Amino acid sequence: MPLPKEKKEYQGQGFMRPLVENAIELADKKHIPVILSTDAKLKKDKYEHLGLSLVNIRKLGEKSFMYDLVRENK
Numbered sequence: 001m002p003l004p005k006e007k008k009e010y011q012g013q014g015f016m017r018p019l020v021e022n023a024i025e026l027a028d029k030k031h032i033p034v035i036l037s038t039d040a041k042l043k044k045d046k047y048e049h050l051g052l053s054l055v056n057i058r059k060l061g062e063k064s065f066m067y068d069l070v071r072e073n074k
Contacts (some may be wrong), residue, residue: 016043020050027073034071039064 044067052069
């Protein structure tokens with residue numbers, strides 16, 4: 001299903017990166033892991049570049065998957 005126009009215009013502009021980096025920073029201060037799930041392989045790849053590790057892939061349907069990632073506390 002394609003995204004509505006109002007959501008498409010915000011894609012690829014880096015809005016999520018600062019939010020994820022902020023979550024990682026806060027988690028590090030509190031010495032807790034970051035746990036994240038996404039249904040998009042491209043996002044999974046980006047989160048891995050931010051230091052999260054893929055721990056599980058769940059099949060949701062014939063062509064749908066959920067990627068579970070974690071970043072252990074530092």
